[in-house]
Amino acid sequence: MWKTILRRILLMIPQVLILSVLIFILAKMMPGDPFSGLIQPGTDPAQIEMLREKAGLYDPWYTQYFRWLVNALQGDFGASYQYKIPVANLISERAMNTIWLSLLTVILTYAIALPLGVLSGRYQNSKFDKAVVVYNFFSFAVPSFVFALIILFFFGYRLGWFPTLGSVSPDVEPGTIAYLWSRAYHLILPAITSALLATAVTIQYLRSEVIDLKSSDFVRTARAKGVPTKKIFTRHIFRNASLPIASMAGYEITGLLGGSVVIERIFGFPGMGNLFITSITQRDYSVVTALILIYGLATLFGTLISDIIMSAIDPRIRVQ
């Protein structure tokens, strides 16, 4: 088992390297450099040239790449031109927001998807099952931004139940209970929205898995033994059906990070996705590069977790 995990991690190294090269190339293709922001009327062009020379912008590309890589590994992504603070500081502030939002979304997603999936599989073709299938169809087909806008319109503006912007009210003191409550309150609407959109795959999978398992041999044996129906579903079927779901959890998280761009944008939530859009609009490319690297690594990490869970569950797919 440990051997498999180690091999899987070794396999990741070339992927990380190629990812970093690709991002470096993208960063080089982006117009401007850290000193373009300094240019003002009256600045001596020669002075800027000197700064560029000193920062090594005229070195061969491989020297530049390695310097960038070494810095990035140490968490140094340079400074943001827009906010004039180190990129790492800017991102870590926003990253916490995104992590909280994703965490709440994952919890809500499974809180909705697990019972719905199991129950609709158990009572196949009942009214409840049909309703779940319809809901599933909607959440799969509806584009996230349209759904999020409609939610925001009704619950944020029309009914006024939830805040429509930001991650915390500006008038509360940090460290107080009111502050924490305000943060949680701001999380609820975006988290519910993305959870409702994210349940489709899990419900679909769980439902068909339960339907399949209902007629499997071990369930028949359990019934013959006289195990109560309720226990058959909660113990025997649910445990077996949830194994593949558990292995998909890693992919789920990476999917959430990608989708966070749209949700954070619409709910005006100051997370990484929102920062990405703002930075690219303001041509703040050192932030953009760092964010893509973080998202790429997060995706890699998510697939790694999924693969590890999967190989722990199913010995057949362990890396040879």
Add this chain to the structure above:
Amino acid sequence: MMNNESMEEIGESQEYTEISTPPMGLKMIAREFKKDKLALLSLVILLLIIAVTFIGALIIDQNNVMTIDIFEKYSPPGGKFFLGADEGGRDVFGQLIIGARNSIVIGFAITIITSVIGVGIGILAGYYGGKVDNFIMRIVDFTMILPMMMIIIVFVTIIPKYNVWSFILIMSLFYWVAKARLFRSKTLSEGRRDYVNASKTMGTSNIKIMFREIMPNLSSLIITNLTMNFAGNIGIETTLTFLGFGLPANVPSLGTLISFASSGDVLVNKQWVWLPASLLILVLMLSINYVGQAFKRTADAKQRLG
């Protein structure tokens, strides 16, 4: 499922067998739609939307629609314009029709390009296996882990002379990989079937086996995948346009109208700008997906209704 050529041969030699053959291809799809009235309704709605937007876009003068008229800024529906006007005093109804047409055409173009590349490469990799497969799958696996949406946004902002074609190309560059992965695994299992081995023994060329024998057997899957992808691509295009990184500013899309709703004032007080486009996308996506599900059922004998 047998392929069409061998069906014809049997039909020629023994005519009576034709009566007992199960319904295939289009006939099966027609039966499915006959059985599922909602799928039929979705198909009708879908065709109606396509017809109206395409004919409408021919009649409506795009330059006229996109002309900015500040005196008509956010004028409500019923005045000079049937569905009101947007921030620049542009006709919402005209933009809706042209935008829907653009979104449909671009979604379709991306679907076709990614399908040709994805299905082709998937079948090649699955059929040959070995080094070819290994090489292609390395590329596919790597592309799958990229944060695609963000990289597409970066490409959109850094490409000089950005236009609709660059958008279609950028999207196609990234979205063929999932298809290649799917069709590779299907070809792997299909390639082990007896009819493929029989063809190989008879000396049929590889190209012919792949594209005249294996591909027709995957056709129902291809159609299903195409339909679902069509909806998905319209979704991605409108999402990107909504965020401001989709179609260029002078080409309206359904996402363009909805992007006005980024401001709370428009979202709450000027619903005529964004609501029609949102509803149109909803109806479009739901009907394409429903039609796709009917196709999917047709492809799987266990789920068929008709």
